[in-house]
Amino acid sequence: MSFKNIIAVIALLGLAPAAQSQEPSLSFNLFSYQGAYLNRIFRFNADYTAKYNIPIKVPFALQIPIRNDVELIADGRPSGGIVKFTFATKDPSGRRFIENFHVVDASFPIPQDSDDPMPIRLRSAAKALTQSAYPSAIQGFTDAKIISTREISVNGMRAVQLLATYTDPSNGPMVLQLVAIPHPARAESYFILHNISRNLVPINGPEQLPDTLGGRILASFSYE
Template identity: 70%
Template sequence: MSIRTIIGLSLFLPLAPVAQAQDTGVSFNLFSYEGAYFNKIFRFDADYTAKYDIPIKVPFALEIPVRRDIELIADGRPDGGLVKFTFATKAPEGRRFVENFHVANATFPIPEGSIDPMPIRLRTAAQALAHSAFPNAVKGFTNAKVISSREISVNNMRAAEVLGTYTDPVNGPMILQMVAIPHPDRAESYFVLHNISRTLVPMDGPKRLPETLGGRVLSSFTYE
């Protein structure tokens, strides 16, 4: 995948979550929740295109976690993206941003003549995420830095992940997880951006990412 492709995917950034100013005395803690989750299944396919007039190049599905203390805000037409889900607290004084999860179209070319093209695709994608998409995503924010780049598994599919941090003037310290998910058999694929409030989601390392709301969404991602 070319650097130009990733830049094109990042035109809808920076990703400033829509939220009211945060009170640092907030008691909400995502990981302290003891209630039950249930999942809403969203399928993006020909039926979705017919209903909402949003072209879907490659069908895919997501499971969105729902819990009683979190409000789910879905946007089927985010600027430059395909779909965005925002999670916010249901505070009486107003919504407080917790996380958001974007899916955007991507193209990850399959090198001709390669017996095992996936390592090449993942390596190129990771370089583009770190050197082009991340700087574009955090433009206008402060204290931005890439903290890791690695291969991960997304629902038994190989993917490239870049993690970074930055400071949002409204929501405070943030984590940005960027994941390229090449389709195993097609160049047309998807690219995910996951913003997390470190105030409401007290991360102590990447090992907790699967426990976040966006991490749960990511783990459910599947091509159909």
């Protein structure tokens, strides 16, 4: 079986519709938004390092979607990784978590004895996501389950995606998207950790991932 065909047998991510809370504070639904998005471009390069003293091994850029009913919280020094963007509701009674998008350092060595090293690197990336990134991401949570691991395309680049579900005691049912993006020409690379609240983002299948806030960011990811 080719690597591209490694998919879960559970249809539609295995995601049944998340239970909807009756609390008015959970009436927010990301997919019900009808307004326009604005994109703010963030570049992580030598200038970023000089300004914030955060080392960037390989430059990259992201476009962050902005909308008037969502608060953006940027953390340039997250615990592990390069940057984390958190999206929350603008709720007068207290912010509620919607999604976050966390960029983390990674290294996917380039085999020197192969005419086509990318498939080897993708297999290595999938193993790293499954055996290292995933256990770390779900630590302290319950009901964790891997749904699928497969190759995807990110802005024209070959990448590996792991999808999972889990329960957060504070935020309820969650979707976890882990994506490893090997740099086409360098070992130094990044992987993405994307958490989604299913109470506020009622995602029921993989076809909705690009419409999430983190999905929009992921589609813009580029090495520079």
